[in-house]
Amino acid sequence: MNVMTNDDTAAGLPVGNWPQVRSGPLMAGGILVGIGTLVVLAGFAVAGTHVIAATRAWVKELETPPSQLSRLKWEQAKAAMSAGTTAWQKHPNSQVHLARRASTYADC
Numbered sequence: 001m002n003v004m005t006n007d008d009t010a011a012g013l014p015v016g017n018w019p020q021v022r023s024g025p026l027m028a029g030g031i032l033v034g035i036g037t038l039v040v041l042a043g044f045a046v047a048g049t050h051v052i053a054a055t056r057a058w059v060k061e062l063e064t065p066p067s068q069l070s071r072l073k074w075e076q077a078k079a080a081m082s083a084g085t086t087a088w089q090k091h092p093n094s095q096v097h098l099a100r101r102a103s104t105y106a107d108c
Helices: 006-010 023-061 066-090
Strands: none
Touching: none
16 A cells, blocks of 8 residues: 555655745735724724714604604505505496307317
């Protein structure tokens, strides 16, 4: 059997075509990515806080609160649906009952 062990790789036998990398630049890159992520999260927190505060101030300035406006729109939609249903059912064409004629073609 020709099995390679860890001792064989340490002795200088080729392992494959993997590139040789140094750990220093990889660690520096990872640290910079981590710092950048923290800066981005801090920016999101500052911007998000400002947007939420501005939205709350805008809602307070409205004449009609959003909850009352949505309730009003819901009532309007229900009234429109009721009117449409009534118009559909009471329309003169809805009172006509059509009878089917027998087919003129013979069953094949």
